[in-house]
Amino acid sequence: MDIGHDTLVALAKSWGLFYLIALSIGVLAYTFWPGNRKRFARAKLIVLDKEDRPWR
Amino acid sequence: MIAQLTITERHIGLVLAGLVTLMGAALGIAGRNDVLAYQGLLIVVFGALVMIALLRNLDAPEPYESRLAEYYDDPIRFGIVLTMLWAIFGMFVGVWVAALLAWPELTFDAAWASFGRLRPAHTTGVIFGFGGNALIATSLHVVQRTSRARLPDQVSPWFVLLGYNLFCLLAVSGYFAGITQSKEYAEPEWYADLWLVVVWVAYFALYIRTLARRKEPHIYVANWYFMAFILVVAILHIVNNLAVPVGIGNAKAYSAFSGVQDAMTQWWYGHNAVAFFLTAGFLGMMYYYLPKRAERPIYSYRLSIISFWGITFLYMWAGSHHLHYTALPHWVQTLGMTFSVVLLVPSWASAANALLTLNGAWHKVRDDATLRFMMVAAVFYGLSTFEGSFLAIRAVNSLSHYTDWTVGHVHAGALGWVAMITFGALYTLTPAMWKRARMYSNTLVEVHFWCAVIGTLIYVFAMWNSGIIQGLMWRTYNESGMLTYSFIESLVAMHPYYIARTVGGFFFLIGAVVGTYNIFMTIRHEPLPLRQRTDAFGGDRPLVPGE
Numbered sequence: 001m002d003i004g005h006d007t008l009v010a011l012a013k014s015w016g017l018f019y020l021i022a023l024s025i026g027v028l029a030y031t032f033w034p035g036n037r038k039r040f041a042r043a044k045l046i047v048l049d050k051e052d053r054p055w056r
Numbered sequence: 057m058i059a060q061l062t063i064t065e066r067h068i069g070l071v072l073a074g075l076v077t078l079m080g081a082a083l084g085i086a087g088r089n090d091v092l093a094y095q096g097l098l099i100v101v102f103g104a105l106v107m108i109a110l111l112r113n114l115d116a117p118e119p120y121e122s123r124l125a126e127y128y129d130d131p132i133r134f135g136i137v138l139t140m141l142w143a144i145f146g147m148f149v150g151v152w153v154a155a156l157l158a159w160p161e162l163t164f165d166a167a168w169a170s171f172g173r174l175r176p177a178h179t180t181g182v183i184f185g186f187g188g189n190a191l192i193a194t195s196l197h198v199v200q201r202t203s204r205a206r207l208p209d210q211v212s213p214w215f216v217l218l219g220y221n222l223f224c225l226l227a228v229s230g231y232f233a234g235i236t237q238s239k240e241y242a243e244p245e246w247y248a249d250l251w252l253v254v255v256w257v258a259y260f261a262l263y264i265r266t267l268a269r270r271k272e273p274h275i276y277v278a279n280w281y282f283m284a285f286i287l288v289v290a291i292l293h294i295v296n297n298l299a300v301p302v303g304i305g306n307a308k309a310y311s312a313f314s315g316v317q318d319a320m321t322q323w324w325y326g327h328n329a330v331a332f333f334l335t336a337g338f339l340g341m342m343y344y345y346l347p348k349r350a351e352r353p354i355y356s357y358r359l360s361i362i363s364f365w366g367i368t369f370l371y372m373w374a375g376s377h378h379l380h381y382t383a384l385p386h387w388v389q390t391l392g393m394t395f396s397v398v399l400l401v402p403s404w405a406s407a408a409n410a411l412l413t414l415n416g417a418w419h420k421v422r423d424d425a426t427l428r429f430m431m432v433a434a435v436f437y438g439l440s441t442f443e444g445s446f447l448a449i450r451a452v453n454s455l456s457h458y459t460d461w462t463v464g465h466v467h468a469g470a471l472g473w474v475a476m477i478t479f480g481a482l483y484t485l486t487p488a489m490w491k492r493a494r495m496y497s498n499t500l501v502e503v504h505f506w507c508a509v510i511g512t513l514i515y516v517f518a519m520w521n522s523g524i525i526q527g528l529m530w531r532t533y534n535e536s537g538m539l540t541y542s543f544i545e546s547l548v549a550m551h552p553y554y555i556a557r558t559v560g561g562f563f564f565l566i567g568a569v570v571g572t573y574n575i576f577m578t579i580r581h582e583p584l585p586l587r588q589r590t591d592a593f594g595g596d597r598p599l600v601p602g603e
Contacts, residue, residue: 005385009387012387012391020369023365023369024365027361027362027365027366028362030361031358031361031362032358039273039274040274040357040358040361041357042273042274043272043274043276043277043357044353044354044357045353046202046272046276047202047276047344047347047348047353047354048347048348048351048352048353052127052201052488053125053126053127054125054126054127054200054204054205054206054271055204055205055271056125
């Protein structure tokens with residue numbers, strides 16, 4: 001099959017668009033998912049921990 | 057440092073260095089009638105030096121088992137030193153190249169010192185030598201601390217660090233000898249490219265293995281940026297460097313792509329090298345060291361996640377804005393332009409997140425030059441991403457392209473963002489790595505900071521002026537529709553700005569030299585251990601991690 005200019009434009013305007021919209025929805029859902037609130041709140045603070053040893 | 061390796065690890069290292077030496081010898085013999093011979097010789101010397109270092113300590117006793125209760129920081133320390141050495145080399149060549157434009161006789165009639173060879177030596181020295189070593193060192197530090205896990209083994213970090221520096225040496229020495237594949241930021245030829253693939257896969261594996269050992273349930277966002285940097289740079293590097301060498305004993309290779317496809321691949325690579333090498337990697341640095349130094353958590357963790365995915369997925373499409381008004385299909389140019397403009401949203405989200413983190417800590421920014429480095433970096437990140445989106449608009453690009461405005465934009469990013477965040481991170485990291493209470497001299501950090509800021513401002517303003525004047529002179533027509541100015545007239549108009557740029561670059565170089573001296577003195581001569589009484593130094597000294 002020969003992929004021409006029109007095919008590529010159609011692909012970009014339909015599937016390319018849908019995939020980026022789906023991705024944004026996915027990212028926003030992950031970010032604001034209530035179940036993730038605790039682990040994000042914890043992750044935010046781990047940088048400030050002054051302990052300097054690996055956990056065993 | 058070698059005594060910290062187990063005896064088995066020393067043997068593995070010896071075998072690896074021996075293999076590299078043999079490969080170098082094979083390359084040198086096959087390419088004995090070509091400039092390739094020098095590159096083979098360089099690999100042999102490099103491999104032999106590593107082998108000698110290992111052999112000298114081969115019989116040292118086994119390291120204590122207690123090392124496993126500590127993080128593995130030796131490669132990070134070595135990486136910090138290499139970073140500063142490359143900074144001085146790359147920035148020195150940069151000042152030279154800048155001076156060459158104002159005073160063309162500075163090549164001294166030597167072929168190796170011509171502009172076309174010095175310029176890639178500057179870009180590679182700064183981007184890959186300075187930036188790359190800084191990224192490797194800080195990423196290995198951040199991944200251990202945020203995972204609460206030691207690196208999985210002690211050989212592969214050394215393989216990554218030394219192998220990467222061998223690549224940089226091959227690249228830079230090759231340019232001086234006239235070896236180049238003529239693709240901007242991807243100038244090294246096929247043998248060096250193949251070697252980098254091996255090193256980079258080892259780097260990726262090392263990172264994944266450390267994350268797999270993590271004790272924290274969640275992977276901190278800085279690691280996402282470092283992972284994106286490692287993974288995408290691997291993809292970019294492999295695809296853009298697909299080429300067929302003339303022969304095993306010949307340095308020259310021909311690209312697998314031709315014409316506009318080659319140009320598109322190159323700028324997909326070139327722009328995403330900016331995206332993932334110079335942005336994502338250094339954002340990883342910022343998301344760890346800025347909160348650490350300010351002693352405040354990042355303003356919004358959720359915003360950092362959203363901007364991560366925004367940057368990762370939008371940047372990939374933006375490269376074609378480098379090819380406005382070329383043979384590239386119009387819709388591809390428009391696609392690149394559109395994505396470049398949308399890209400401003402996640403970029404400014406990151407910049408705002410960084411600056412808002414400092415809200416409530418502005419007194420620390422005032423007192424602590426290290427934190428000020430990072431604050432200025434965030435400001436320049438916001439400025440240069442805005443400028444980037446703006447320059448990608450086709451109509452603006454028709455004025456700016458091929459002028460010094462582009463050069464000014466790149467340096468606003470490279471000096472203002474990349475180098476500033478790196479120096480901020482290194483001044484935070486160095487005392488922690490050598491268990492010192494602080495840097496050797498806080499005054500010298502201040503000196504470095506002001507040299508860097510003044511140098512950047514002079515540079516960027518000179519290039520803005522020069523670029524816009526240049527662009528306007530090239531498009532000014534007289535009443536009969538002829539060009540008003542000849543090219544040489546625009547060149548004469550640039551002369552004062554080229555001198556100003558050299559001065560700006562020189563300030564920045566001086567700052568880097570001062571910083572290197574300060575780091576060196578911190579390593580050698582600051583005897584104050586970490587947990588000593590600090591009241592002798594007053595209560596206002598900046599805090600360092602680990603305290």
